[in-house]
Amino acid sequence: MPELILARRNLLAGMGVALAAGPAATLAASPAMANQGNMDAAMRALENALAALRRATPNKGGHKERAVGLIEQAMAEVQAGIAYAAEHGGG
DSSP: OOHHHHHHHHHHHHHHHHHHHHHHHHHHHHHHHHHHHHHHHHHHHHHHHHHHHHSOSSSSTHHHHHHHHHHHHHHHHHHHHHHHHHTTOOO
């Protein structure tokens, strides 16, 4: 019976540490995520540019289609940069 009481105490103590560490981990991760404002703004600008190009008439000698591809490539790079910063604690 004493082992059961000790096991419960250890479980409760472990849960307390986990609960206390949760907010601290969130706070530690927040600066990396909070500093992505410029990257998020860049992504919105690229999304707006892509939408405008898609609304444009198609008679541009293939340049419109190439621009669409380049913007999609840029969007992938911005997203990769955001993911890299999140993984490495960068801002």
